[in-house]
Amino acid sequence: MTAVRSQMLEVVRDAYPETFEGLGPSKPLGESIFSGRTPHPNEVLNLFVQQKLTSALPMAYYMATRRGPNSLMDRNLPRNATLSPEVLQHAITGLMALREVERNETRRVIFEPKGSRPCSVSNCPSRTPTGPAAFEAYQKVFDRIVGSSRLGTKVLQVPEFYEDCGGDVQCVGPGICSGCVERWESGHAELRKRAWMALPGVFGLKD
Numbered sequence: 466m467t468a469v470r471s472q473m474l475e476v477v478r479d480a481y482p483e484t485f486e487g488l489g490p491s492k493p494l495g496e497s498i499f500s501g502r503t504p505h506p507n508e509v510l511n512l513f514v515q516q517k518l519t520s521a522l523p524m525a526y527y528m529a530t531r532r533g534p535n536s537l538m539d540r541n542l543p544r545n546a547t548l549s550p551e552v553l554q555h556a557i558t559g560l561m562a563l564r565e566v567e568r569n570e571t572r573r574v575i576f577e578p579k580g581s582r583p584c585s586v587s588n589c590p591s592r593t594p595t596g597p598a599a600f601e602a603y604q605k606v607f608d609r610i611v612g613s614s615r616l617g618t619k620v621l622q623v624p625e626f627y628e629d630c631g632g633d634v635q636c637v638g639p640g641i642c643s644g645c646v647e648r649w650e651s652g653h654a655e656l657r658k659r660a661w662m663a664l665p666g667v668f669g670l671k672d
């Protein structure tokens with residue numbers, strides 16, 4: 466039993482990492498690592514709370530909240546996936562805080578790139594970052610990135626700035642150059658790190 470438990474813990478620690486670096490760009494995380502039936506994220510959260518797997522709790526809360534309030538409070542879930550009032554309260558409070566971070570900071574990343582001078586690529590709307598063409602392009606990208614979270618959050622996910630524009634063409638907003646996209650990508654990487662650091666606080670896991 467002890468061997469099984471320690472092996473399981475190892476798998477869990479990998480999928481519910483304790484550090485930001487543990488997230489990795491494309492490794493399987495959360496409930497998808499369980500073999501057989503994929504458990505509901507609420508079920509995993511309940512299990513970790515019961516087992517006092519403190520180091521895995523921030524990620525488990527995040528995985529449950531990213532689907533939004535309907536998933537957290539779904540009345541059709543089995544008993545072991547139903548959250549206690551206390552856990553639910555932490556989850557909803559955290560979800561609201563993360564959504565706020567996601568909206569405000571993504572807006573800042575896209576609309577006010579840090580320390581950057583206006584872009585010098587001839588057709589890029591960022592040549593005049595305060596002009597109407599830039600605003601329209603930024604707004605479109607912002608809506609697509611943040612809107613894809615619906616009522617949940619994707620704040621820890623690497624966003625797809627490019628979209629398919631027919632054929633093999635990848636584009637962002639109208640005319641946005643790749644240099645500007647790279648700046649957004651690195652800005653968003655910092656945002657993810659800050660959001661990660663905030664998890665224990667927003668979910669009430671710190672004293």
Ligand SMILES: [Zn+2]
Pocket residue numbers: 584585586589590591592641642643644645
């Ligand atoms: Zn540009």
